[in-house]
Amino acid sequence: MHRTRVTIVEEALDANNTIAQANRADFDRAGVTVVNFMSAPGAGKTTLLERVVADLPGVRAGVLEGDVQGSLDADRLAAKHVPVTQLNTDSGFGGECHLDANMVRSALPQLPLDDIDLLVVENVGNLVCPAEFRIGEDARVMVSAVTEGEDKPLKYPLMFRTCDLVLVNKIDLLPHLDYDLDRFLRHLDHVHPDVERMLVSARTGEGVDAWRDWLVRVAGRERALA
Amino acid sequence: MHELSLSRAVVTTVEKHAAGRRVAVVRLRIGRMRQVVPETLYFYFDFAARDTVCDGARLEMELVEVQLRCTACDHSWAIEVPSFRCPACSSSRAEVTAGNEFDVESIEVEEDACIGQG
Numbered sequence: 001m002h003r004t005r006v007t008i009v010e011e012a013l014d015a016n017n018t019i020a021q022a023n024r025a026d027f028d029r030a031g032v033t034v035v036n037f038m039s040a041p042g043a044g045k046t047t048l049l050e051r052v053v054a055d056l057p058g059v060r061a062g063v064l065e066g067d068v069q070g071s072l073d074a075d076r077l078a079a080k081h082v083p084v085t086q087l088n089t090d091s092g093f094g095g096e097c098h099l100d101a102n103m104v105r106s107a108l109p110q111l112p113l114d115d116i117d118l119l120v121v122e123n124v125g126n127l128v129c130p131a132e133f134r135i136g137e138d139a140r141v142m143v144s145a146v147t148e149g150e151d152k153p154l155k156y157p158l159m160f161r162t163c164d165l166v167l168v169n170k171i172d173l174l175p176h177l178d179y180d181l182d183r184f185l186r187h188l189d190h191v192h193p194d195v196e197r198m199l200v201s202a203r204t205g206e207g208v209d210a211w212r213d214w215l216v217r218v219a220g221r222e223r224a225l226a
Numbered sequence: 227m228h229e230l231s232l233s234r235a236v237v238t239t240v241e242k243h244a245a246g247r248r249v250a251v252v253r254l255r256i257g258r259m260r261q262v263v264p265e266t267l268y269f270y271f272d273f274a275a276r277d278t279v280c281d282g283a284r285l286e287m288e289l290v291e292v293q294l295r296c297t298a299c300d301h302s303w304a305i306e307v308p309s310f311r312c313p314a315c316s317s318s319r320a321e322v323t324a325g326n327e328f329d330v331e332s333i334e335v336e337e338d339a340c341i342g343q344g
Contacts, residue, residue, distance in 0.1 A: 003250055003334045008243050012235040012254070012328050098231070128261065129228040157308035158259055190309040193318030 016133055019101035023108070023136025030113035033219045034121060036135055038159065039143035040152075041125030044169040046073045047202035048143060049120060052212040054080040059219045062116040064107060066099040066124050073122065083112045089124060098129035101136060118219040127152070131159040139218055145170040146177060150184040153191040160191045165198070165214060172201040229266040232328065233274035239330045240280055247335035249283045257290045257325035264289070283333075292325030 027034050039045050053061050062083040065074040074086040087107045089096035123130040140163040144152055153160040200207035256262050264287055271285045295302045298317035310320045
């Protein structure tokens with residue numbers, strides 16, 4: 001026996017990226033804009049979707065709901081009378097902590113792509129893994145709740161750098177917290193200067209109009225390009 | 227915590243190139259941006275490698291520091307903390323020129339030395 005060195009130099013996530021491109025091509029053909037919606041667990045993704053998803057002027061929205069287990073979030077969104085597809089990640093060896101391109105691809109046959117203009121993919125709550133895996137999205141949105149602390153952009157730079165919009169949620173709680181909003185925004189500016197950001201409260205509805213407008217704008221922009 | 231998925235991605239990539247040969251060494255180049263914890267990757271790699279050509283292979287990692295270039299003024303610099311605004315001109319147009327890697331650099335495979343000599 002002897003050893004042979006084989007030079008490879010290949011991005012280990014190439015396989016995922018290739019499938020993501022195929023997903024994106026399918027979404028483009030169907031004229032559907034895809035938003036990858038990410039945050040830590042409990043930051044308010046589902047509530048922020050509940051606020052807007054049934055009320056996007058001129059845009060028919062659908063949701064792909066990624067969860068490690070169960071359909072609690074999907075049930076909440078289905079109550080808004082928008083098409084919701086559930087994707088549980090507990091296949092293979094153990095529940096995945098994120099969605100990858102292949103999981104989304106496996107859900108494609110169940111998605112009503114002909115009946116929607118916008119697909120919001122609610123990723124598994126996690127600030128690390130979802131940032132690594134493209135799924136074929138046109139845009140990435142993340143939610144950072146003020147209850148999470150001001151240091152999060154510095155701790156999770158990949159997530160904060162790869163998103164196109166940051167929703168700072170739960171601002172109705174600011175009077176009750178030691179959270180320094182300016183400090184958070186300074187950290188955000190270090191990690192992703194000039195990234196679009198919105199201050200919102202899913203609970204009170206403050207700032208939610210801007211979030212709704214953003215989704216309508218993004219869906220329209222893709223259609224204009226199609 | 228993403229090290230399990232990353233380990234599986236490494237094994238998949240290596241399997242493609244190993245062509246059935248047993249793999250003794252896997253060398254990776256990993257940018258600091260990827261926030262990989264080496265000890266965790268070693269741990270999960272052994273797990274992901276089980277019952278594949280990578281079973282028992284040694285993992286070697288080269289960590290790559292983050293380098294940025296400002297596309298506004300062409301200034302280049304290295305960062306140790308995640309601050310992406312250009313220190314020379316304050317522009318936000320920094321591109322990552324190094325530090326985003328997650329590459330399988332090379333592998334060492336075991337081959338039968340007697341092939342062709344029998």
